[in-house]
Amino acid sequence: MNINITLRKGNNTYNVTEINNDIVKLKQEANGNNFKLTLIADEDIYLDSAVVSYDQKYSLNDLIFVNGYQSWTDTFEYRITKRLRNVEKLPKFLLNAYSFKMYGDAYFKKYKSTIRHGYDLGYIKGKHNLTIMNANVKNTYLIINFDLLHGKVILEADVKGFRIKKGEEYTLFNYYYVRKTLSELAVNEGVFNLKTNDKIFGYTSWYNHYQDINEKIVSDCLESLDSRFNLFQIDDGYETFVGDWLDIDKNKFPNGLKGLVDKAHNKGFKAGIWLAPFVAETKSKLFKDHPDWFHKDEKNKPIKCGSNWSGFYALNLKLKEVRDYIEKSLNYYIDLGFDFFKLDFLYASSVKPDEDNTRAMITAKAYGFLRRVLKDKLILGCGASIMSSAGVFDYMRIGPDVSLKFDDIWYMKFMHRERISTKVTIQNTIYRSVLDHRLFLNDPDVFLLRDDNIELSKAQRLALITINALFGSVLMTSDNIKEYDEEKNEILNNAFDIFNNAKNKKYSKDGKYIHISYDLHDKHIKYKYDTLKGVLLNDR
Numbered sequence: 296m297n298i299n300i301t302l303r304k305g306n307n308t309y310n311v312t313e314i315n316n317d318i319v320k321l322k323q324e325a326n327g328n329n330f331k332l333t334l335i336a337d338e339d340i341y342l343d344s345a346v347v348s349y350d351q352k353y354s355l356n357d358l359i360f361v362n363g364y365q366s367w368t369d370t371f372e373y374r375i376t377k378r379l380r381n382v383e384k385l386p387k388f389l390l391n392a393y394s395f396k397m398y399g400d401a402y403f404k405k406y407k408s409t410i411r412h413g414y415d416l417g418y419i420k421g422k423h424n425l426t427i428m429n430a431n432v433k434n435t436y437l438i439i440n441f442d443l444l445h446g447k448v449i450l451e452a453d454v455k456g457f458r459i460k461k462g463e464e465y466t467l468f469n470y471y472y473v474r475k476t477l478s479e480l481a482v483n484e485g486v487f488n489l490k491t492n493d494k495i496f497g498y499t500s501w502y503n504h505y506q507d508i509n510e511k512i513v514s515d516c517l518e519s520l521d522s523r524f525n526l527f528q529i530d531d532g533y534e535t536f537v538g539d540w541l542d543i544d545k546n547k548f549p550n551g552l553k554g555l556v557d558k559a560h561n562k563g564f565k566a567g568i569w570l571a572p573f574v575a576e577t578k579s580k581l582f583k584d585h586p587d588w589f590h591k592d593e594k595n596k597p598i599k600c601g602s603n604w605s606g607f608y609a610l611n612l613k614l615k616e617v618r619d620y621i622e623k624s625l626n627y628y629i630d631l632g633f634d635f636f637k638l639d640f641l642y643a644s645s646v647k648p649d650e651d652n653t654r655a656m657i658t659a660k661a662y663g664f665l666r667r668v669l670k671d672k673l674i675l676g677c678g679a680s681i682m683s684s685a686g687v688f689d690y691m692r693i694g695p696d697v698s699l700k701f702d703d704i705w706y707m708k709f710m711h712r713e714r715i716s717t718k719v720t721i722q723n724t725i726y727r728s729v730l731d732h733r734l735f736l737n738d739p740d741v742f743l744l745r746d747d748n749i750e751l752s753k754a755q756r757l758a759l760i761t762i763n764a765l766f767g768s769v770l771m772t773s774d775n776i777k778e779y780d781e782e783k784n785e786i787l788n789n790a791f792d793i794f795n796n797a798k799n800k801k802y803s804k805d806g807k808y809i810h811i812s813y814d815l816h817d818k819h820i821k822y823k824y825d826t827l828k829g830v831l832l833n834d835r
Contacts, residue, residue, distance in 0.1 A: 298332070300467070301343040308343070329430065332468040336459040341650065345452040345467050352446060357421035358804055359441050360477075360726065361413030364400040365642045366678050367695035367713035370723050372420065372804050373411055375443050381406040382711045393602040397646065398713040403453075403654075409444035415682035416730075417441070418477050426477045431469035432682040433659045458650040477729055490689040491673065491736065494794065495769040497526030497567070499637075502697060502741045502773035503748060506532035509547040510555070517558055519777040523791060526635055527559040528567030528771075537604050538575025538582060540624035556632040565673070567635035568628050572621045573612065573643040573661065577605040581620075588617050590647045600643045609643040612661050625668050636672055638665060638688075641679035658683040675738055675769070678713075681727075685734035690769055692738045693730065694723030697759070699743075700750045701829045717751065718829060721762050725802050725809055725824075728766035736768035742790070744783045745774045754830040757786060761831060762824065764794040765813060766802075810834055 300311040302319065309318045320335040332347070353359075358372040361379070369380070382390070382401045389395065396402040404412070415429035417439035427450065429437035440449040452467050459465045498520055500508050508529070517527050533552065535542040543551055552568075559566040575581040575589075582589070582597075589597040590609045597608040610617050628636070644661035645654040652660075658680050665674065666687050676688035684691050695716055702708060702718040724739035731737040742760035743749055751759070764770055770790070779787065793815060800813040808823040811834075823834040 296330075297348045298346075299348070300334075300345045303341040303343065304338060328471050328473045330468065330470055330472055331466065333464055333466050334459060335464050336461055338461045340459050342452075342454040342457045342459070345454050346449050347468055348442075348447050348449045349472070350446060351419075351425070351441070351448040352423050353419070353441075353443055354422040357419050357423055359411050360416075360418045360420070361411050361439070361441070362416045362681060362727075363712065363723075364404075364414050365398075365680055365713065366676070366692040368399050369695070369712045369719050370413070370693075370726055372726055375411075378408055379406060379411060380712050385709070394599045394606075395602075395711040397598075397600045398642070398711050401711070402646075403455075404438065409442065410449075411441045411443070413439050414680075415439075416477075420476050424474060424476045426471070426473045426475055428471045429469070429682055430471060431466055432655055432685075434466050434469075434655060435653050436655045436680070436682075437468070437470055453655065454653055456648065456650055457653050488686050489732065489735065490686070492732070494736065495526050495690065495738075495771070496524055496791070496794070497528060497564075497769070497771045498524060498776075499528040499530050499567075499569075499741065499771050499773055500532070501530035501569070502699075502743060503745070503775075504532070504773070508532040510550060513555055514558065516775060517555065517562070517564075519775045520562065520564070521776065522563065524564055526567050526771075527562075527564045528569065528635060528637060529555065530569040530637070531571075531639075533568075536576055536579035536581075537571055537607060538579035540570055540572075541627055542580070551631075553631050560632065565634040566632060567637060567673075567675075568633045569637045569639060570624070570628070571607075571640040571643075572624065572638055572665065573610050574600060574607045574640050575610065576603075576607045582608060585616075588614060588620075598646050600640070600646060603640075607640070607643075609646045611647075612644060612657075612664070618664065621664075622668050625665075629669070629672065634673060635675065636669055637675040637677060638679075639677040641676055643678075645680070655680075655683060662687045676735075677738075681730070682734065688735055690738050691730075691735040692740065693727040693767075694720030694740060696720070697740045697743065699748065701752075701755055717755070717759060718826070721759060721824075721829065722809070722826060724762055724766050725811075728800070728802075731766070731768055737766070738769035738771070739763045739767035741771045741773055743772065743774060744779065744786060751829075755828075758824060758829055758831045760786065760790045761793065761822075762811075764790040765797055765800055765811070767794075770794050808832075 314321045322333040324331040360372050363370040382395050415437050418426040436453040438451040535544050556566040590611045592598050600609050645657045648654045674688045675690040676684045677692040698715045698717045703715050707714045742763050797813045797815050803810045807827050810823050812821045821834040822831045
């Protein structure tokens with residue numbers, strides 16, 4: 296193991312490579328597979344970088360798991376010949392116009408063709424088994440770099456610009472480094488306290504009507520659900536503009552939302568609502584009336600986090616007025632009776648670290664704030680940092696949005712790693728299934744069986760619902776169940792059986808196929824999933 300820390304004291308820059316040095320005090324601890332490195336400052340210092348590196352052999356058949364930066368980031372087991380998509384290769388005018396870099400980590404992490412990097416959890420499976428997991432996520436993200444060219448694993452603390460004051464101690468690294476595969480680890484190794492063990496079988500209005508919802512559409516969808524459902528969620532489109540959470544669109548919902556909440560409760564369902572509490576769009580009153588509430592870049596312009604809606608910007612949670620507004624908004628929906636909160640675009644909380652807070656520290660404070668406000672309400676995190684959500688949120692989206700085509704519009708495959716794609720999200724569902732019931736309960740996004748307003752084939756729709764039921768703990772749809780024919784009802788019943796009763800679920804990658812097996816009642820069932828075509832095939 297090699298240590299390399301670059302820091303500033305006053306006007307001088309220093310490079311620290313030894314535990315025993317004349318610049319700062321370092322304390323190293325090892326307990327079995329757990330390694331910890333603490334820095335003690337004898338005067339104010341500023342960190343530039345901090346890495347720990349290990350020698351590591353790689354073979355052509357090794358599979359490398361790189362966990363993406365946030366919920367939507369593609370997360371696969373990679374062969375060493377496959378590169379991560381680098382959004383920086385897009386034309387600058389596209390990057391600037393649509394803020395593609397801001398959805399993921401490209402705005403602060405440089406991509407290199409010979410390195411596969413991920414966040415807080417990574418492993419090698421094959422000839423050279425290895426698992427690494429961050430136990431320091433409240434202090435810093437751990438960027439796990441698999442350096443293929445130099446035969447290294449480089450663990451990088453995301454601490455650039457962070458200040459440690461005189462006399463303070465700061466844990467730079469605290470991680471597990473185990474020469475085993477993740478599946479070989481003890482079940483309780485690195486497990487967080489789960490907020491709930493209750494699975495969700497629910498409806499969301501998004502993947503059929505999107506923002507084109509109104510009181511009649513939502514009410515009719517609610518009426519279509521049967522007693523198997525336990526959640527009815529109203530998604531984006533009820534508010535006038537994103538950010539104006541206290542302004543329900545009176546043209547769409549003349550009677551407000553309270554009646555729909557009561558109707559859901561009367562049918563025995565939890566009532567859910569979608570919000571994006573840390574952002575506001577250009578057209579919102581919030582953005583127009585309170586420009587000082589938003590993070591600013593080096594040119595004193597508000598930081599644009601993406602191109603959804605009319606473009607949207609990151610609120611500065613360091614401001615009390617901002618926190619008060621978010622709390623007031625969330626309490627408004629609590630008072631309406633909502634039980635379940637899908638909180639989206641949460642990555643926006645940490646777009647601007649400062650000298651007193653790393654990105655991970657800001658995220659931990661932001662997510663903790665949401666939990667304190669919402670108390671015992673159920674929270675589904677989305678567009679969120681994965682490990683920062685552990686032990687805070689009840690449920691977690693673990694892939695990008697499902698698309699109505701298998702791989703969305705053709706040119707989107709060249710865009711950012713967080714793009715909408717059924718092709719991507721199904722693989723995320725499989726590979727991030729290792730997090731389910733360890734960190735939170737996994738939400739793999741919706742299944743869709745309907746024939747209208749969709750371009751997924753029947754076989755692709757069958758694969759989607761089956762894999763969601765197998766590897767997730769949230770099973771959601773945007774279909775009108777009353778319109779299902781006998782064939783669709785049978786598929787849904789089978790999926791519901793898998794969702795509740797499948798055991799011994801396993802998967803393994805083999806080229807373009809992922810082999811899947813599980814036990815259901817007295818049967819052992821095997822499929823292979825074709826990742827290029829999006830269909831399940833018998834695996835004999």
